Amino acid sequence: MTHTSLASWLSYIESQHPAEIELGLDRGNKVLSRLNLSRPKHQIITVAGTNGKGSTCAMLTQYLYEQGYSVGTYTSPHFLAFNERIALNNNPCNDAILCRAFEAIEAARDGIELTYFEFSTLAALWIFDHSDLDYWVLEVGLGGRLDSVNMVDADVAVLTSISLDHVDWLGDNLEVIAREKAGIARKDKLLVSGVVNPPDSIATTAFEVGAILRQKNVDFSFSLDQDVWSWRGNDMSFANLPIPSLPLQNAATVIAVLVYMGMSPNKEDLARLFSTAKLLGRFQKVSSSPDIYIDVAHNPEAALELASRVKGLPKQPIAICGMLKDKDIGSVMAYLADAFSEWYCCDLGGIRGAKADELVNSILKVAPNLPANNLHTYTSVESALPSALSTAKQEQRPIIVFGSFVTVSDYLALSQVKSDL
Known part of the structure; x- marks a missing residue:
């Protein structure tokens, strides 16, 4: 089916599944396999958590881009325009490339029912594949294990925080919710947890999967001293960093991701990041x-x-x-x-x-x-x-x-x- 505008496509994909949310990977994986997509030149970073996903994705994207890498970023929801969800080098995709992506997904699905979020996720992956990028930064929509973002294997999985939310979908206690969110981890791949007072199920899931777990207050930590802060971990330390406008807990997790994935950030680059990083709708x-x-x-x-x-x-x-x-x-x-x-x-x-x-x-x-x-x-x-x-x-x-x-x-x-x- 051909649509002549992004608005027409969005109206169409909203009508293709009776439920707004239906967790599961089977439908999306079938379509994904037909698309025959490749991976970025370097790594896929997938971010899950109750709070802090957006700011973590924003800081990671900005840091990588400022280091000269090309980055595709997928986030949700949007504020004013769907284009906000799929960005190339911090710039929202234009209508034309989004429409081409939807056309490709529509042709590949061949009658398979997809939710709005599954359709959107597949479109983001298609666009990133066709943009020859160094990194993909993907924000989980809901949960982790059964979220459509988890169709692709993360090279680096990130957990920002765990609290009670979406209990009808994820469970009514922190241990169960944490296990669902940690479901983005992969064997022999990095799992960075910025969760304060983490439920035991994070470490248990990492052990069962075979992921390489690095946890806040175990492998890395940070401290606040009036109007500056410090970070330490993995035999590295950064002192007198500027307080970011985005949550400090997430900034500390971002440094851990960069350090443990081998980026070797320097203080000057981090100071610039935290002095300038912003995200729409976060205070x-x-x-x-x-x-x-x-x-x-x-x-x-x-x-x-x-x-x-x-x-x-x-x-x-x-x-x-x-x-x-x-x-x-x-x-x-x-x-x-x-x-x-x-x-x-x-x-x-x-x-x-x-x-x-x-x-x-x-x-x-x-x-x-x-x-x-x-x-x-x-x-x-x-x-x-x-x-x-x-x-x-x-x-x-x-x-x-x-x-x-x-x-x-x-x-x-x-x-x-x-x-x-």
Whole structure:
């Protein structure tokens, strides 16, 4: 079937499988075998974890590119355009190459049902194969063992963090979830774990697979000293590194990946990386007067990171928050209820979207003394934004837009529209 635009292709692939998520490798592997793809000149780096995947992929990609290597990076989800998911040397692919990739996948699948994510993953692999790259950096979408990214064998597997999330798909305890995520490891290949307090199943899985495990606080470590930090491991050390804008835990894991895969990074290159690396939607300042930050924090671990970032602001901020109802809303609010002077809670659309009233009820459960007039409900980010902006300007407070990729995407779409006027 031929489609004339990327929008048409995306609409088509969304309709090709009845389920949004269906974990498993059989369907994708059948199509992958028909594509007869090669591998990059050097290595495939696959990144899994509950939080920190995106920032880890971003830092690895930037470092490798700045060292003169060509890099393909596959991440998800996107904010404004599907093109964000598949990048060549840090630049999103254009519509034309994406359409060619979808045409190739469509021809190869020959009636095999693929989910939207499987279709997308295969397209990314096809594009990378046809771009003659040095490295592929692949972000796992959900879990690890049965995620479609795991169709290709990783030369370097990376685990960023493990916490309770997607329990309906991955299991209801950390040991089970960690085993699923560690399923990206391969025999005689490197598995770098940046997980703090790692479940035993990571080491067990590495032993069963025969992977070469290197763990934070066992094989490498880092320490913070006011406004600089240090890393040590594998008989190497780096002192007085600049604090990155992305999470420090992930920066430490990135150094470990580079060191143990034999890149021999130097301090000057690392300092430049951590001074410049950024990622859309990770406590990112996107506007001034008032200051507006966006953050995709949507689970307890990310909420704890956001709470620590908020403490560094000169004034207590205002929240614009929308969440999906299958997230641990109660735990997120437990970390953040007192972090904001005022809450503008929004409904999110779709069957997974939580209502603003649900967010308010969760806040009141953990902060029952919070004044009722500090909690506001709206039907959308669009309807909440004018009121939040008015309060922020009057009180000279910053705004944090957070709670979901959907929330941040809605805000970015609104701000893009305004900038285009």
